[in-house]
Amino acid sequence: xxxxxxxxxxxxxxxxxxxxxxxxxxxxxxxxxxxxxxxxxxxxxxxxxxxxxxxxxxxxxxxxxxxxxxxxxxxxxxxxxxxxxxxxxxxxxxxxxxxxxxxxxxxxxxxxxxxxxxxxxxxxxxxxxxxxxxxxxxxxxxxxxxxxxxxxxxxxxxxxxxxxxxxxxxxxxxxxxxxxxxxxxxxxxxxxxxxxxxxxxxxxxxxxxxxxxxxxxxxxx
Amino acid sequence: xxxxxxxxxxxxxxxxxxxxxxxxxxxxxxxxxxxxxxxxxxxxxxxxxxxxxxxxxxxxxxxxxxxxxxxxxxxxxxxxxxxxxxxxxxxxxxxxxxxxxxxxxxxxxxxxxxxxxxxxxxxxxxxxxxxxxxxxxxxxxxxxxxxxxxxxxxxxxxxxxxxxxxxxxxxxxxxxxxxxxxxxxxxxxxxxxxxxxxxxxxxxxxxxxxxxxxxxxxxxx
DNA sequence: TAGATTGTTAATCGATTAACAATC
DNA sequence: TAGATTGTTAATCGATTAACAATC
Numbered sequence: 001x002x003x004x005x006x007x008x009x010x011x012x013x014x015x016x017x018x019x020x021x022x023x024x025x026x027x028x029x030x031x032x033x034x035x036x037x038x039x040x041x042x043x044x045x046x047x048x049x050x051x052x053x054x055x056x057x058x059x060x061x062x063x064x065x066x067x068x069x070x071x072x073x074x075x076x077x078x079x080x081x082x083x084x085x086x087x088x089x090x091x092x093x094x095x096x097x098x099x100x101x102x103x104x105x106x107x108x109x110x111x112x113x114x115x116x117x118x119x120x121x122x123x124x125x126x127x128x129x130x131x132x133x134x135x136x137x138x139x140x141x142x143x144x145x146x147x148x149x150x151x152x153x154x155x156x157x158x159x160x161x162x163x164x165x166x167x168x169x170x171x172x173x174x175x176x177x178x179x180x181x182x183x184x185x186x187x188x189x190x191x192x193x194x195x196x197x198x199x200x201x202x203x204x205x206x207x208x209x210x211x212x213x214x215x216x217x218x219x220x221x
Numbered sequence: 222x223x224x225x226x227x228x229x230x231x232x233x234x235x236x237x238x239x240x241x242x243x244x245x246x247x248x249x250x251x252x253x254x255x256x257x258x259x260x261x262x263x264x265x266x267x268x269x270x271x272x273x274x275x276x277x278x279x280x281x282x283x284x285x286x287x288x289x290x291x292x293x294x295x296x297x298x299x300x301x302x303x304x305x306x307x308x309x310x311x312x313x314x315x316x317x318x319x320x321x322x323x324x325x326x327x328x329x330x331x332x333x334x335x336x337x338x339x340x341x342x343x344x345x346x347x348x349x350x351x352x353x354x355x356x357x358x359x360x361x362x363x364x365x366x367x368x369x370x371x372x373x374x375x376x377x378x379x380x381x382x383x384x385x386x387x388x389x390x391x392x393x394x395x396x397x398x399x400x401x402x403x404x405x406x407x408x409x410x411x412x413x414x415x416x417x418x419x420x421x422x423x424x425x426x427x428x429x430x431x432x433x434x435x436x437x438x439x440x441x442x
Numbered sequence: 443t444a445g446a447t448t449g450t451t452a453a454t455c456g457a458t459t460a461a462c463a464a465t466c
Numbered sequence: 467t468a469g470a471t472t473g474t475t476a477a478t479c480g481a482t483t484a485a486c487a488a489t490c
Contacts, residue, residue: 020438029434059471061458067473071473075465076471092437094434108336202436207338211409216315217246
């Protein structure tokens with residue numbers, strides 16, 4: 001956890017919907033992942049201990065996280081996968097669909113476009129871009145590869161909230177600059193490059209090797 | 222951070238090398254990522270504030286994390302990129318090369334095999350596997366695609382420490398079971414499937430959509 | 443020197459979890 | 467009923483950060 005929690009003292013609305021701390025939001029997201037998978041596997045009910053087995057998050061903490069928002073479980077039984085999913089979605093405000101633009105139609109871009117990892121969580125890829133003229137007009141999964149011109153128009157028209165960058169390191173910063181200009185506020189960076197943006201823009205850089213270093217440390221220690 | 226810290230009270234060795242807490246290990250890994258990139262960009266010196274700008278980790282915390290292990294910086298100047306990299310590598314015991322086996326030679330597997338994200342951090346892909354007979358014998362980047370037979374022999378001979386799974390969801394659990402049997406203790410799972418393993422085995426499941434949900438929450442709130 | 447940045451302290455705050463009553 | 471699991475309390479512990487002296 002990198003930063004601290006900010007509480008919004010509410011002027012006593014009907015529900016005490018404080019802003020979540022980074023830790024809680026992160027954990028709720030992970031519960032959602034387990035629940036989504038569990039649903040796919042046809043599981044109807046899940047206990048806090050079972051979620052703990054998958055996430056390595058302490059079962060007491062799971063119950064505590066959830067009980068802050070209501071009594072979602074049944075003692076002696078566990079949580080309904082269906083209804084807990086709905087509850088967490090509500091807490092995270094992620095009930096509705098969100099639109100994504102994908103930049104880069106190489107191997108990684110194609111892998112992302114053809115997988116359902118994003119779709120499973122309500123993220124819809126609505127546009128795929130590449131700078132290689134040879135690729136423009138071809139198809140990646142169901143998507144037509146386009147040229148990344150008039151970004152702000154496209155971002156507006158297609159109601160794009162998130163840009164996913166699967167481009168070479170060298171191209172990442174320049175593209176990010178253009179995206180910021182076009183009004184994008186969430187960038188998901190799969191390139192290895194570090195990206196600098198105004199503070200209003202969130203950049204999430206995926207770094208598997210860093211995660212691996214981290215895992216390895218605990219393996220060695 | 223999901224679990225708590227464990228301190229190994231040392232019988233007074235020369236250096237008080239406690240076991241790192243999850244939080245510290247995670248943050249040190251991220252500093253390493255920034256330093257690796259900074260080095261590529263030809264930067265010689267970096268301040269805690271600059272690292273903070275990239276990682277969104279508070280600069281005081283960065284200095285505090287580092288000062289637990291020595292005085293690595295120069296007041297008024299910052300940290301030497303080169304020497305700080307070496308120091309963190311030492312702290313994380315990640316100085317030496319580690320061998321990785323990659324499973325799955327589809328779009329994602331190919332993207333991983335041809336990128337340098339792992340190589341940048343001392344992880345060497347030494348074997349690529351696929352279950353599709355049509356792919357066996359073909360090349361993915363510099364690697365020959367092999368059949369995943371005799372896993373324990375290969376794991377031993379090639380000194381493989383980590384298995385990276387870029388396979389379909391349906392295949393993940395069965396493959397993980399075979400890997401555990403073959404003696405693998407760190408599995409990096411890029412499939413969307415949840416994997417269950419004995420507790421001695423570390424599974425890291427990459428879940429971009431979950432990260433996105435999390436980022437989106439703070440965007441919406 | 444003047445400016446910048448580290449290293450460290452001290453105080454606060456949130457995260458974590460063992461334990462257990464409640465109850466399905 | 468007996469067994470299982472939730473919801474909650476209470477206590478501890480680590481993370482976080484503002485502030486500032488030290489010093490390059």
